[in-house]
Amino acid sequence: MDGATIIDGKAIAARLRQQIAEAAASLRGQHGITPGLAAVLVGEDPASQIYVRSKARACAAAGLASFEHHLPADCGPAAVVELVHQLNSDERVDGILVQLPLPPAIDRHAVIAAIDPAKDVDGFHPVNVGRLWNGEPGLVPCTPEGCMMLLRSVHPDLSGMEAVVLGRSQIVGRPVAALLLAADCTVTMVHSKTRDAAAICRRADILVAAMGRPQLVGPEWIKPGATVIDVGINRLTKPDTAVHLVGDVDFAAVRAVAGAVTPVPGGVGPMTIACLLRNTVLAACRRRGLPEPLPFYVK
Numbered sequence: 001m002d003g004a005t006i007i008d009g010k011a012i013a014a015r016l017r018q019q020i021a022e023a024a025a026s027l028r029g030q031h032g033i034t035p036g037l038a039a040v041l042v043g044e045d046p047a048s049q050i051y052v053r054s055k056a057r058a059c060a061a062a063g064l065a066s067f068e069h070h071l072p073a074d075c076g077p078a079a080v081v082e083l084v085h086q087l088n089s090d091e092r093v094d095g096i097l098v099q100l101p102l103p104p105a106i107d108r109h110a111v112i113a114a115i116d117p118a119k120d121v122d123g124f125h126p127v128n129v130g131r132l133w134n135g136e137p138g139l140v141p142c143t144p145e146g147c148m149m150l151l152r153s154v155h156p157d158l159s160g161m162e163a164v165v166l167g168r169s170q171i172v173g174r175p176v177a178a179l180l181l182a183a184d185c186t187v188t189m190v191h192s193k194t195r196d197a198a199a200i201c202r203r204a205d206i207l208v209a210a211m212g213r214p215q216l217v218g219p220e221w222i223k224p225g226a227t228v229i230d231v232g233i234n235r236l237t238k239p240d241t242a243v244h245l246v247g248d249v250d251f252a253a254v255r256a257v258a259g260a261v262t263p264v265p266g267g268v269g270p271m272t273i274a275c276l277l278r279n280t281v282l283a284a285c286r287r288r289g290l291p292e293p294l295p296f297y298v299k
């Protein structure tokens with residue numbers, strides 16, 4: 001039985017991007033402001049180059065300005081921090097993103113700490129991490145925020161729900177857990193040392209999988225009717241040698257048990273860049289003391 005609602009991240013992200021474009025147009029019309037996103041790319045990693053280019057294209061489509069800065073892989077940490085300082089004081093720049101991973105010789109914590117927290121659109125600066133866990137307004141990491149929007153598309157009120165987060169990375173698992181807690185869920189975090197993860201997951205009304213383990217989550221991990229958000233992006237080479245993208249969830253089997261589930265691709269993935277644009281517009285408003293565009297949340 002294929003009973004689960006399929007949460008269409010592509011469609012929800014498209015609606016969010018439309019809202020962002022409208023907000024950007026109104027900032028331009030009313031205040032003469034074009035929100036700007038600066039991307040810092042260090043080295044020649046092909047995947048990072050693709051990500052930075054697609055972020056620039058998304059900015060252009062939404063009417064945001066984008067600035068790309070490339071540094072050589074051997075530039076050294078001081079050059080990256082110096083560039084971040086320049087971007088901090090550049091009034092055209094509302095958001096700064098440093099594309100990860102950085103070359104091994106560059107400490108990403110030191111680079112992220114150099115970003116002005118008001119321009120930290122990835123939400124990785126310790127000030128924004130602290131604000132998130134304290135329940136104070138700040139800039140929230142993009143993929144976790146996208147997960148919350150997808151969840152709210154099926155559960156506008158998450159209060160009292162039992163949530164389990166698979167994975168505890170700084171980029172996904174931990175901020176997702178903080179957001180679920182802020183939404184009044186009862187949150188359990190599962191990681192590689194957890195005993196009997198499947199039994200813990202079977203308690204979950206909401207399950208967020210962010211482990212990078214292809215299709216590990218099977219139907220026996222799912223409480224009937226649960227909502228499942230699959231953050232995983234794993235590349236599998238099938239016998240026909242084509243590369244297939246799969247999530248951390250065995251989608252075909254889990255959709256028979258779950259109440260709602262995100263596909264891969266087409267679930268969380270499209271939300272990430274949309275939330276990056278959203279953060280850039282929010283940063284542009286907050287830095288100038290302007291009211292934030294509403295609603296900015298899509299159903």
Ligand code: NAP
Nearest residue numbers: 143167168169172191192210211212231232233268269272
């Ligand atoms: P990560 O830094 O490698 O963290 C993986 C986490 O999963 C760790 O906390 C690890 O536990 C835990 N884990 C690994 N195997 C496990 C197991 N068998 N049982 C329970 N927990 C396990 O990965 P990440 O950066 O968070 O990314 C996770 C996945 O999301 C990847 O597939 C990535 O490609 C994808 N992703 C997607 C987007 C998007 O836009 N859709 C964005 C970011 C990431 P320990 O801490 O104990 O090692």
